[in-house]
Amino acid sequence: TPHRRQIKELLLRQHRPEKRCLPGATTPWTPQTKAETRLVQELSRLSGYPAAQIHPSHHLELDLGIDSLMKMELLLLLETLSPQKGAATALPVEQLLQKVHTVQDLLALLHPSPDPKPRSRSPEKQAFDAFQYLTTRNSLFYQCATRLFHFLLRHTYQHYFRLQCRGLEHLPSTRPYIxxxxxxxxxxxxxxxxxxxxxxxxxxxxxxxxxxxxHPWKGWFFNTFLHVLPFDRHENFLQGVRVSKEALSQGHSLLIYxxxxxxxxxxxxxxxRGLGFLACEARVPIVPAxxxxxxxxxxxxxxxxxxxxITVTFGPPVSIDAFCARRGKMPNHLLYQEVIENVRRRIEELRDHHLRAE
Structure with missing residues (x-):
């Protein structure tokens, strides 16, 4: 409706403050390479400030208003812009987030200097690799053990919890989904x-x-029998995104809370907002449940x-294509917010319909 469009335009103007001037840009500076230009354009899009005002001395959070999720987008962009693919984000993401505070820090990651003596990581950090949990186990023991576990699980839910399921027809049959x-x-x-x-x-x-x-045994159990993938809620968010995208690219679907x-x-x-971020990155539909x-x-x-x-109800999938088409035309964090609000409304509708039917 016109009223809603006016509200959206007002919100966009609030998040794109054209009249304010950024502080600290006392020394003239212009990007020297195409990669630097692309990075500055992305910073301009995320912050709402004109690219000409952005300077290496600007603080990402204090000056540009770049939050942690926006930093993740920038790190993903650096992976594609760096001459050495993946070199810009070779460090654990928690270390990168601690290092990256200014535009200059991002530029330094864009042109990493060769390190003849790479820093050794602690055994605990070296041992944990989220991608190892995507490995398919085809041994006879694994197949027998998982079948037995799923048989017991199914028997428990069907007889003890009297599980009912509705809406299975809404699950896409030709592509992975979330x-x-x-x-x-x-x-x-x-x-x-x-x-x-x-x-x-x-x-x-x-x-x-x-x-x-x-704990190793705990991770083995949940990954082996329930296909749980590790997702770091606090620090290594980017690795979780990579693992999730890889699982989806292999034809698997994901369950996210x-x-x-x-x-x-x-x-x-x-x-x-991470749900919206992941869905837009992977370009897969979201099935509300x-x-x-x-x-x-x-x-x-x-x-x-x-x-x-216990009752499980699936709703019609939320197509992500229309949201992806608008990336770059509005601040992405607002776009991701729209995605999760849409999904939340669908889940609330499923809840209300279920409660009315009882």
């Missing part, structure tokens, strides 16, 4: 796996690295599950 579901219980992932049936063989679940992979953690009340929590009953069966903090009926 399932975005509400999260109130440790029972949620098992409910989705059981609801998908044989399709669950092609599903990976994004799980918090600091919770599911804080956009709230980031379990709700302690059972109500929907605010969604993280609503899980009912898992909170009553096993809320956060409980140890033993109660016998409660």
């Amino acid at each position: 399932i975005a579901a509400n999260h109130t219980s440790h029972l949620d992932s098992g409910a989705i796996i059981t609801a998908l049936g044989k399709e669950a063989r092609h599903l990976y679940i994004l799980g918090a690295r600091d919770y599911f992979f804080n 956009p709230e980031g953690t379990r709700s302690i009340t059972g109500a929907l929590q605010p969604f993280k 609503y899980i009912h009953g898992s909170y009553e069966a096993l809320p956060k903090g409980a140890v033993f599950p109660k016998r409660r009926k």
Whole structure:
């Protein structure tokens, strides 16, 4: 409607402050290479300031208003612009985020100097590689063990929790997708796996690295039997994006909880923009899902599950193509916010429809 367009234009003007002048640009400076020009253009697009005003001395957060998610976009761009592909982001992302504070820091990453003596990483840092959890295990023991586990899981959900599933016809059959579901219980992932049936063989679940992979045996169990992939919620976000994109490119689908953690009340929590960022990067549809009953069966903090009926409802997929077509025409963080608000509304509609039907 015209009223909504006016509001959107007002918000865009607020995020693109053309009348303000950036501080600190006392020394004239112009980009020297095409890569530097492309980087400055991206900084201009993200910050809303004219490219001519951006100077190497400007602070990314204090001067340009670049938040952590925008920094991730810039690091992904640096990977493609650097003459040595991947060299710009060879360090762990948590170290990069600690190093990158100014435009000059980004320019330094764009032209990394050769290091004849690369710094050795601690055994713990060397040992953990999220990509290793994408490896397919074809041994007879693995196949027998996973089949037995999934049989027990299916039997538990169908008979103890009386699982019901609706909307399976909405799942895309010709391409990978992201399932975005509400999260109130440790029972949620098992409910989705059981609801998908044989399709669950092609599903990976994004799980918090600091919770599911804080011990080797724990990471092995959840990756082997539930296909959980480590996703760092606090520091190594970029590696999680890479692993997720690689899983999707291999034809697997992903289960993501956009709230980031379990709700302690059972109500929907605010969604993280990372879902919109990942969906736009991978260009795959998002299938909204609503899980009912898992909170009553096993809320956060409980140890033993109660016998409660669990229902999983899938909604029509949210196409990401229209959002991707608008990248670069508006601040990306606003675009990602639109994506998650759209998905959240779909999940709320599934919830309301379920509650009315009961």
